[in-house]
Amino acid sequence: KVKESGKGHFRFYSKNMDTDFYNYLMLEAHLRRAIEKNELTINYQPQVQLKTGRIKSFEALLRWHNPKFGNVPPLKFIPLAEETGLIIPIGEWVINHVCAQLAKWRKKGRADIRVAVNISPKQFLDPGLPGFIGKTLRKYGLPPSALEIEITEGAMEDKDNILKMLNRLKNMGLTISVDDFGTGYSSLNYIKKFPVDILKIDQSFVRELQISKKDVAITKTIIHLAHHLGLEVVAEGVEEKEQVQFLRSVRCQKAQGYFFSRPITAEEVEKRFFL
Numbered sequence: 001k002v003k004e005s006g007k008g009h010f011r012f013y014s015k016n017m018d019t020d021f022y023n024y025l026m027l028e029a030h031l032r033r034a035i036e037k038n039e040l041t042i043n044y045q046p047q048v049q050l051k052t053g054r055i056k057s058f059e060a061l062l063r064w065h066n067p068k069f070g071n072v073p074p075l076k077f078i079p080l081a082e083e084t085g086l087i088i089p090i091g092e093w094v095i096n097h098v099c100a101q102l103a104k105w106r107k108k109g110r111a112d113i114r115v116a117v118n119i120s121p122k123q124f125l126d127p128g129l130p131g132f133i134g135k136t137l138r139k140y141g142l143p144p145s146a147l148e149i150e151i152t153e154g155a156m157e158d159k160d161n162i163l164k165m166l167n168r169l170k171n172m173g174l175t176i177s178v179d180d181f182g183t184g185y186s187s188l189n190y191i192k193k194f195p196v197d198i199l200k201i202d203q204s205f206v207r208e209l210q211i212s213k214k215d216v217a218i219t220k221t222i223i224h225l226a227h228h229l230g231l232e233v234v235a236e237g238v239e240e241k242e243q244v245q246f247l248r249s250v251r252c253q254k255a256q257g258y259f260f261s262r263p264i265t266a267e268e269v270e271k272r273f274f275l
């Protein structure tokens with residue numbers, strides 16, 4: 001609806017637009033204080049080695065519970081954090097929290113566990129990132145092999161900066177994985193140009209493996225590609241036994257999904273997966 005607003009000026013007006021924008025500002029204001037108010041937590045989702053059934057790695061997934069908004073899903077607040085720059089302090093909080101947890105698990109005898117942390121595009125291009133990771137690993141006495149960095153194939157325009165950053169992280173000894181592999185515009189170019197260790201097959205390919213020949217072909221091809229390049233491959237969003245059987249038959253190394261476990265708290269990880 002276009003509304004006249006005096007003196008020949010027009011403005012676009014919709015009631016929804018106002019409330020949406022108001023909610024957005026409210027959400028931002030609350031997200032800004034989420035760290036100090038202890039509203040952030042991390043859940044861990046196991047990655048199962050399909051050959052042995054063993055679990056040595058987990059993906060860290062951020063959770064935000066706010067008294068006013070309840071549980072806000074990451075797909076809602078991560079983009080907001082990116083737009084507002086809050087992703088830098090929040091991302092640092094995640095890295096610190098995960099490293100503290102890894103140190104506790106090492107004390108309990110599980111020095112073999114690795115945790116993968118999601119890094120969003122703005123955070124990834126923060127020149128302070130490698131320094132912060134290095135400092136935090138030292139603070140908790142962790143080797144770089146304890147940490148994996150998950151990045152998504154974003155815009156390729158910033159190729160030089162992406163390459164520089166990846167080389168720095170890789171030279172530190174961190175493991176690098178490409179999240180949601182196959183959904184970007186230049187997946188093959190990405191693995192051709194950048195030093196990565198792991199491909200994570202996007203859930204959208206895994207979801208319909210039983211009914212879509214295309215998804216079977218794509219999944220197989222990604223796994224073969226990974227084998228030929230000497231990369232490890234992880235299937236995401238595995239919910240059914242038949243998907244597990246198929247992935248084993250094509251020698252996918254690891255799988256992650258509700259079939260094995262939802263993302264759970266660190267305490268639940270200890271109860272269910274060790275001791």
Ligand code: C2E
Nearest residue numbers: 061062074075078094118119120237238239257258259263
């Ligand atoms: P992602 O990195 O691709 O994470 C996988 C998402 O799939 C998670 O959603 C996980 O809970 C969900 N998932 C796992 N197994 C299954 C399954 O079997 N079926 C289905 N339907 N879903 C499954 P979540 O936790 O809501 O996170 C969504 C996205 O938010 C993540 O996608 C990641 O991109 C982002 N994110 C989460 N935590 C962080 C964080 O600490 N930092 C940053 N920068 N991004 C994060």
Ligand code: MG
Nearest residue numbers: 059118150179
């Ligand atoms: Mg991820």
Ligand code: MG
Nearest residue numbers: 118150152179
């Ligand atoms: Mg991700």
Ligand code: MG
Nearest residue numbers: 179180202236
């Ligand atoms: Mg993913």
